[in-house]
Amino acid sequence: MFCSVSMKGNISSIPSNQTAKMTSLNVFTISLHGMFSTIGIIENLLILGVVGFHVRRSVISIWILNLAASDMLATCSLPFFTLYMARGNTWTLGNTFCRINSSIFFLNMFVSGFLLAAISLDRCLVVLKPVWAQNYRNTQLVGRVCGVIWAMAVVFTIPFYIFRDTIVLPDGKILCYYNYAQLLPSEPYDLGSLCKHRKEALAFMKLFLAFLIPLLVIILSYAAVNARLARRGCRRPFRFVRLVIAVVVTFILCWAPYHxxxxxxxxxxxxxxxxxxxxxxLPIAATIGFLNSVLNPILYVFSCPDLCHKIRHSLGAVMESVLAEDLAELRRRSTARSSISTSEMVLKPKNSITNMTLNTEVQEHD
Incomplete structure (x- = not known):
């Protein structure tokens, strides 16, 4: 059973003749999703590998690592959304995985918004409270802040996990969508009104917590930074600030249509x-939201030449390591063969001398 109020708008928004139109469009859309998924996974793996293992641990690297981890989760869930589209917009992977896959989308939404707000506050504190930042701003503090952010994002994602469900439509398709007619109260209630309130609560919770409040924090933080720098007569800002601004603008452009x-x-x-x-x-807007996780690694690379150099250096180091291992193996085998050949050459003369000695002794004995 699902709440008719929560689903009526969504079902009525899919005309009966849209399936025929979607089949011609889906080839391009599905291919685009597959490309986004592949590129996003490779990009975020590179960022995690390079920043995690080849960049000195710092406050900046911890922020980037957490953003990349969130984006990695989102891009890993994208193939299943692509499969959903490829099968004619019907979900075939079961109720539990429907909830998990959808929850990853919302978790990434919350983590991205919270992290960008925290990064903006961090830059603001560095400029406005330099003494405090010098004394207390360190990797341990930032790591704990990131832990709190992830914990909060998980808590806010729980309602979306609870009210996600697989719903069989009259035409046989299976939706992975909201079912607000769950966890019903024991006292008397109006089902339609209850579902409507739940739908509104989740929609505005996403809007405020994952988008508007982080955006307000970001705007106020950078306004304060610019005002302080202007009063000091300082030049505007560091290379990392350019990266943050690019990431924030991308965040707004990608998530604003969805909300x-x-x-x-x-x-x-x-x-x-x-x-x-x-x-x-909404499906197109959700796809644009996923695109944010694909674009962020590109922004890291193009906004940070050092990171780009690190990636090239790391890939080169990996290739050199593989080639070095292959060469070492070839040399080891070649050395082993050479030693065997030398041993055979040494043994052959010894055997010949032994045979000649034995023959001589036999002849003398005869």
Whole structure:
């Protein structure tokens, strides 16, 4: 059983003739998703490998590592979303994995917003409270902050995990979507009103906690930094600040459409053209949200020449290591063969001398 209020807008937003249209479009869309997924996984693995093992541990590297870890989770969940589209927008991987896969999407949304807000506050404190930053800002503190961020993101993701479900439609398709008619209260209630309140609560929770509040913190932090630097007559900012600004702008462009259409779907009257438009646009907006996890590693590389150099150096070191191991193996085998050949050459003369001596002794005895 699912709440008709929560699903009516979404089901009505998919016209009966849309399936035919989607089959021609899906070839390109699915290929694009597959490409995004492959590129994103490779990129984030490179960032995690290089920053994790080849960059000196610092406050900046810890921020980047946590962002890359969140993006890695999102890009790893993208192939299953691609499979969902490839099978005609029907979910075939079971209820539990539907909840897990969807929760990873929301977890990445919360972690990205919280981390970007924390990074902005960090830069603000460095400029406004340099003495405090010098004394207390270290990798241990930042590591603990990142741990708290991940814990908060997990807590806020729990409701999305609980209310996610697989729903069989009349046409046989299986949706991996919200089912608000779960964990019903024991006292009397109106199911339609309850589902509507739950839907609104989750939508505005995402909007405020994962987007608007982090965005406000980011804007205020950089406004304070710019004001202080302007008063000091200092040049604007470091290379890392350029990276943060690029990541933040990408975050806004990628996530704003998703939250906009979620709000439209919630507040628009049931069955209205606005709600139907939001229902059609949400899958595309979710794809753009996934794109944020693919673009972030590119921004790290192009905004940080040192990181780009590290990646090239690391890849070169890996190739050199592989080639060195192959050469060492070839040399070892060649040395072993040479030693065997030498031993045979040494043994042959010895055997010949022994045979000649034995023959001589036999002849003398005869």
């Amino acid at each position: 906009l259409f979620i709000v439209i779907e919630v507040i628009a009257p049931t069955g209205s053209s606005a709600q139907k438009l939001a229902g059609r646009a």
